[in-house]
Amino acid sequence: MKARLPKGYSNGGNTNIQQIAKQAQKMQEEMDAASKELDEKEYSAAAGGGVVKAVVKGSLEVASIEMDKEVVDPEDTETLSELIMAAVNEAIRKARDEKSETMDRISGGLNVPGLF
Numbered sequence: 162m163k164a165r166l167p168k169g170y171s172n173g174g175n176t177n178i179q180q181i182a183k184q185a186q187k188m189q190e191e192m193d194a195a196s197k198e199l200d201e202k203e204y205s206a207a208a209g210g211g212v213v214k215a216v217v218k219g220s221l222e223v224a225s226i227e228m229d230k231e232v233v234d235p236e237d238t239e240t241l242s243e244l245i246m247a248a249v250n251e252a253i254r255k256a257r258d259e260k261s262e263t264m265d266r267i268s269g270g271l272n273v274p275g276l277f
Contacts, residue, residue, distance in 0.1 A: 191267050199260050206251035208244040215248035219256045223249060 199219040207214045212232040216224040226249070232241060 188268060192264055195263050195267060196260070199256070199263060202256075202259075204252045204255040204259070206248050206255060208247035208251070213241070213244040213248045215245065215252045217249060217252035217256055219260060221253055221256060 202219045203216050203224055204219070205214060205216045209232060212229040214225075214227045216226075218224050226245060228241070228244075232244065234241070
């Protein structure tokens with residue numbers, strides 16, 4: 162008995178492999194371009210009702226931190242530290258989430274270790 166390929170598939174295995182390789186290369190180029198664009202994008206978040214604001218780039222570098230004067234209390238630096246951490250962590254989460262969503266959209270959810 163001879164095995165048959167599904168309709169639309171040819172015996173030209175090399176052709177299919179070449180098409181897959183071209184698609185993977187195109188996907189990699191799209192992901193590289195999107196990653197570069199997202200690395201430059203800025204994500205902001207606030208804490209303490211907006212008294213502390215943090216801006217983080219998509220590359221996860223802190224771009225700026227702003228705080229209202231009334232939140233700066235020399236006797237309570239712990240609260241200020243917590244507000245800064247909360248704002249920075251939220252901005253980082255936003256950056257990671259958007260990058261993950263963008264890469265999933267481009268790859269169609271494909272997750273091949275070492276490919277991307």
